[in-house]
Amino acid sequence: MSTLKAVRGTRDLLPPETALWNRIETTARQVFARYNFGEIRTPIFEDTSLFARSVGEETDIVSKEMYTWEDRARAQSEKPQSLTLRPENTAGVVRAYIEHKLGETGQLQKLFYIGPQFRRERPQKGRYRQFWQIGAEAIGPPSAGSESPLRDAEILEMLATFLDELGIAGWTLELNSVGSAADRARYNDTLRAALVPLAPQMCVDCQRRAVTNPLRVLDCKVPEDQPIIETLPKIGDSLGQESIDHFAAVTAALQAAGVPYHLNPRLVRGLDYYTRTTFEFTHGGLGAQNALLGGGRYDGLSESIGGPKAPGIGFAMGLDRLVLTLQAKEADQSSAPPQGAKADAYIAPLGESLNAPALTLARELRRAGFRIELGDGSFRLKKSFEAADKTARHIVILGEDELQSGILTVKDFASGLQTKVPRAELPSMLAKPMAQ
RNA sequence: GCGGCAGUAGUUCAGUGGCAGAACGCCUGACUGUGGCUCAGGAUGUCGUGGGUUCGAUCCCCACCCGCCGCCCCA
Numbered sequence A: 001m002s003t004l005k006a007v008r009g010t011r012d013l014l015p016p017e018t019a020l021w022n023r024i025e026t027t028a029r030q031v032f033a034r035y036n037f038g039e040i041r042t043p044i045f046e047d048t049s050l051f052a053r054s055v056g057e058e059t060d061i062v063s064k065e066m067y068t069w070e071d072r073a074r075a076q077s078e079k080p081q082s083l084t085l086r087p088e089n090t091a092g093v094v095r096a097y098i099e100h101k102l103g104e105t106g107q108l109q110k111l112f113y114i115g116p117q118f119r120r121e122r123p124q125k126g127r128y129r130q131f132w133q134i135g136a137e138a139i140g141p142p143s144a145g146s147e148s149p150l151r152d153a154e155i156l157e158m159l160a161t162f163l164d165e166l167g168i169a170g171w172t173l174e175l176n177s178v179g180s181a182a183d184r185a186r187y188n189d190t191l192r193a194a195l196v197p198l199a200p201q202m203c204v205d206c207q208r209r210a211v212t213n214p215l216r217v218l219d220c221k222v223p224e225d226q227p228i229i230e231t232l233p234k235i236g237d238s239l240g241q242e243s244i245d246h247f248a249a250v251t252a253a254l255q256a257a258g259v260p261y262h263l264n265p266r267l268v269r270g271l272d273y274y275t276r277t278t279f280e281f282t283h284g285g286l287g288a289q290n291a292l293l294g295g296g297r298y299d300g301l302s303e304s305i306g307g308p309k310a311p312g313i314g315f316a317m318g319l320d321r322l323v324l325t326l327q328a329k330e331a332d333q334s335s336a337p338p339q340g341a342k343a344d345a346y347i348a349p350l351g352e353s354l355n356a357p358a359l360t361l362a363r364e365l366r367r368a369g370f371r372i373e374l375g376d377g378s379f380r381l382k383k384s385f386e387a388a389d390k391t392a393r394h395i396v397i398l399g400e401d402e403l404q405s406g407i408l409t410v411k412d413f414a415s416g417l418q419t420k421v422p423r424a425e426l427p428s429m430l431a432k433p434m435a436q
Numbered sequence B: 001g002c003g004g005c006a007g008u009a010g011u012u013c014a015g016u017g018g019c020a021g022a023a024c025g026c027c028u029g030a031c032u033g034u035g036g037c038u039c040a041g042g043a044u045g046u047c048g049u050g051g052g053u054u055c056g057a058u059c060c061c062c063a064c065c066c067g068c069c070g071c072c073c074c075a
Helices: A017-034 A050-053 A062-063 A090-099 A149-166 A179-202 A203-212 A214-219 A223-231 A241-257 A319-333 A351-367 A381-391 A400-405 A423-431
Strands: A046-047 A066-073 A081-085 A109-118 A131-139 A172-177 A274-280 A290-296 A312-318 A347-351 A370-375 A396-398 A409-414 A417-422
Touching: A017 A109, A017 A319, A046 A050, A046 A090, A046 A149, A050 A062, A050 A081, A050 A370, A066 A172, A066 A319, A090 A109, A090 A131, A109 A203, A109 A312, A131 A149, A131 A319, A149 A172, A149 A241, A149 A290, A149 A312, A172 A241, A214 A347, A223 A290, A241 A274, A290 A319, A312 A319, A312 A417, A347 A351, A347 A381, A351 A370, A351 A396, A351 A400, A351 A423, A370 A381, A381 A396, A396 A400, A396 A417, A400 A409, A409 A423
Parallel strands: A347 A370, A347 A396
Antiparallel strands: A046 A081, A066 A081, A109 A131, A131 A312, A172 A274, A274 A290, A290 A312, A396 A409, A409 A417
């Protein structure tokens, strides 16, 4: 019988790595809270048509990457239903916004989420079939200011602050406007027409894209094609005046706030619902998967799935990729491994008759907030020391003498000093700051 | 989904068509209430899985699985 393994593209996250995941999630919660975002948790699977109608039937995500199955009827009265593991979370958030009539509050809804997403892609570093996203959405009726370019700028400024506070240096904000749905359709036609005479001189991928998805031609990385791409019409030239003014207001606010950005008229996003402002934060050192996060405005998304007019803007960050970036940075800085993984004390009972009193002592200290590793009285003292040195900053020896006298033997591994400490003074002794 | 490279101990990796190796880590002892430094011992394992070639395969061949790199796509 073959042994069972995590399936392709999925993986286990183990300590100590999970501490880094928690640090990132905690930082996100803290930063988002300062911008007054609240957490939303939506189901991990939804009706398949939600994604088909929002992300777009023709996108790669919907057409070939979703985990979809038919949930069979269990009773005469039930109908079978096609369900899909969510490949992204914006659609679920907007569905919840509509379902709970959050637009009726009249207020802008500012929601963030943290959770796994699923896409059946070929796995690679930074690309998994179950991957984690941290994202946020600001959505509401136009009367709540949901269309304001200030919302776009605020979100981008929040992301810059988040990455800075996480300690990710060297990111680039790539910014573009793809215009309204009408602007975008017009540009698509213009581009398609312009490509008819040019495509035959381009790479085979571009020849295909010129027909299937002209916007993707702009993303081509083949060097020989670059001069041709430079001559193609720019999306900026297809934007209506409203889109132009909106985008100008976004960039002006970013400049005022001192958030650096790089205009990239070729930035194209793969989900159909994006309108006007679109962006990516990229980082070198992630290989082919260089996008740390991406997002944009989606002014028509709510209507496209049967909801009220509810413009919005949001983003999704690849948590797996944030972890990779921070791990690479820590590997670079080498030197001191983080020492935060150690307990405050290891309690070493001397003999199995001391096990129960040791648990009592551990309970006292743990209830006082200390991180305690509890040894075993069957260990010889030498073995307790070895185990303690690996897992804790102090060892507390609990033998018959200590139990009778109430004076414990404590050794500080950093200094090598061993002292006798009355039980009542143990908490203050353990609380003393350690040399970091 | 396409092309390429890899898979050997807990980890990082050597290696050979003929008994499976190193370093680190782990366990035991020198030392029955004192770790780190020593020293002496010990265990590492379906050599990714399944077939094939061969007297004999961890090694060569094929398929599959899984990972990595690029494409594609995206976070």
